[in-house]
Amino acid sequence: MNVAARSARLQPYAAEGLRLAAIAAVYYVSAKIGLQQELVRGQVTPFWPPTGIAVVVLLLWGLRRWPGIALGAFLVNVALGPSILPVLAITAGNTLAPVCACLLLRRVGFRTALDRLQDALALVFLGALSGMLISATIGTGVLVASEALAADDFWPTWSVWWTGDAMGVLVIAPLLLAVRTARWPRDAPVLRWAEVVALLGGTAAVSAAATHTSISLLFLVVPFLIWAALRFQLAGAAPCVLITSVIAVHAGAVGSGPFAGRDLLAKMVVLQAFNGTVSLTALLLSAIIAERNRTFRQIEEACERLSEALSRLAPDEALAQRPSSRPEGRD
Numbered sequence: 001m002n003v004a005a006r007s008a009r010l011q012p013y014a015a016e017g018l019r020l021a022a023i024a025a026v027y028y029v030s031a032k033i034g035l036q037q038e039l040v041r042g043q044v045t046p047f048w049p050p051t052g053i054a055v056v057v058l059l060l061w062g063l064r065r066w067p068g069i070a071l072g073a074f075l076v077n078v079a080l081g082p083s084i085l086p087v088l089a090i091t092a093g094n095t096l097a098p099v100c101a102c103l104l105l106r107r108v109g110f111r112t113a114l115d116r117l118q119d120a121l122a123l124v125f126l127g128a129l130s131g132m133l134i135s136a137t138i139g140t141g142v143l144v145a146s147e148a149l150a151a152d153d154f155w156p157t158w159s160v161w162w163t164g165d166a167m168g169v170l171v172i173a174p175l176l177l178a179v180r181t182a183r184w185p186r187d188a189p190v191l192r193w194a195e196v197v198a199l200l201g202g203t204a205a206v207s208a209a210a211t212h213t214s215i216s217l218l219f220l221v222v223p224f225l226i227w228a229a230l231r232f233q234l235a236g237a238a239p240c241v242l243i244t245s246v247i248a249v250h251a252g253a254v255g256s257g258p259f260a261g262r263d264l265l266a267k268m269v270v271l272q273a274f275n276g277t278v279s280l281t282a283l284l285l286s287a288i289i290a291e292r293n294r295t296f297r298q299i300e301e302a303c304e305r306l307s308e309a310l311s312r313l314a315p316d317e318a319l320a321q322r323p324s325s326r327p328e329g330r331d
Contacts, residue, residue: 020068023057027072034168035076037253044139044157046271047249048164050076051135052172054098055105055127059112060180063099070095082148093138097165101131112177114234115294120287124280128169136162156264163272170279171245174286175238182235199228200239207244211251215258218248218274222281229285233293237282245275 030049038045054069073094077087104126111119140158143149149157203224210217221244228236252259252271259267 019061020065020071023065023068024072024075026053027069028075030172031072031076034164037249044160044164045249046160046164046167046252046268047171047245047275048168049172050094051098051132051165051168052170052176053168054095055101055131055169055173056176058098058102059105059110063102066095066099069098082143082146086142086146086148089142090139093135093142096138097132097135100134101127101169104131113181113290114174114177114283114287115290117284117287117291120283123173124170124283127173128166132162132165132169135165156268159265159268163268163276167245167272167275167279170276170283171238171241174234174283175242178234178238195231196236199224199231199236200243203228203240204243204247207247210257211248211259212257215270218258219277221278225278225282226285229282229289233290234283234286237286241279241282244278248274248278 027050030053034045034048034050037047050069050072057065057069070091074087074091077090077094078084081087105122108118108122108126110122110127114120114123136158139161140149140154143157144151144154203221206224207221210220225237225240225244228240248271251257252267255261255267258270262270
């Protein structure tokens with residue numbers, strides 16, 4: 001076999017290796033960002049972006065890309081310890097969770113456009129809440145078994161791990177799927193741009209203010225999410241959810257506002273109840289509006305086809321009903 005033929009055979013493998021390396025790099029970088037707000041042992045955070053990235057990668061590019069996720073998870077965990085066997089077990093949990101989430105979503109016919117209510121509900125209950133049970137259970141169990149974590153801390157740590165992974169799916173996956181399909185018209189009027197700036201700026205300002213005051217003011221951000229979903233659907237709602245969740249997680253990590261003076265479990269209940277409400281409001285409302293708009297378009301198209309059919313039929317009927325000009329004969 002000559003050099004050119006050997007190179008041609010190896011090229012697909014090299015390209016696949018580069019893809020897997022890129023997936024691992026993105027996973028690693030997003031994990032480092034998430035660990036900036038860790039709450040337990042330097043490796044358990046209430047918001048874990050890599051899970052959302054991993055689920056989207058598997059949905060769009062296929063389950064065969066799991067080695068890239070495993071490599072990224074290993075590189076993250078090997079620096080955190082506690083030792084190589086627990087690291088491998090945690091890496092397996094971090095890989096299996098998005099794989100199982102993807103399998104569950106595919107089983108129910110999930111569409112990545114997220115333009116149906118059933119797809120939004122599937123992402124919530126199958127992709128986030130069910131799929132991420134695996135990583136949380138394996139990871140927390142391994143830390144307790146390796147004596148890196150006290151047995152009494154199992155449930156508080158498990159709650160942070162599970163909800164953090166779930167929030168990674170609910171916040172990051174819709175954002176990536178929206179960016180993939182969003183198309184901003186080049187001739188959009190200036191007022192449209194001004195509305196976007198006002199929406200994002202208002203969401204950030206209200207979120208920052210609400211997370212530094214009392215718990216009763218946290219839901220002042222909900223009107224902005226409704227605004228985003230009504231006007232821009234998922235392409236507008238997903239960035240607002242990201243802004244709100246990041247600000248809330250930071251407030252929870254530093255213990256400000258409604259998160260001050262609470263133990264870990266109570267803090268997580270308040271934080272993730274708020275984040276879950278924000279994500280569900282934006283995701284479900286966006287899906288409902290997208291489904292409604294699609295139904296309206298289908299009705300309009302059906303009416304247009306019916307009108308065209310009637311317009312073609314009308315001349316034929318008129319011709320058939322026109323009286324004959326031939327003179328009648330006599331008896």
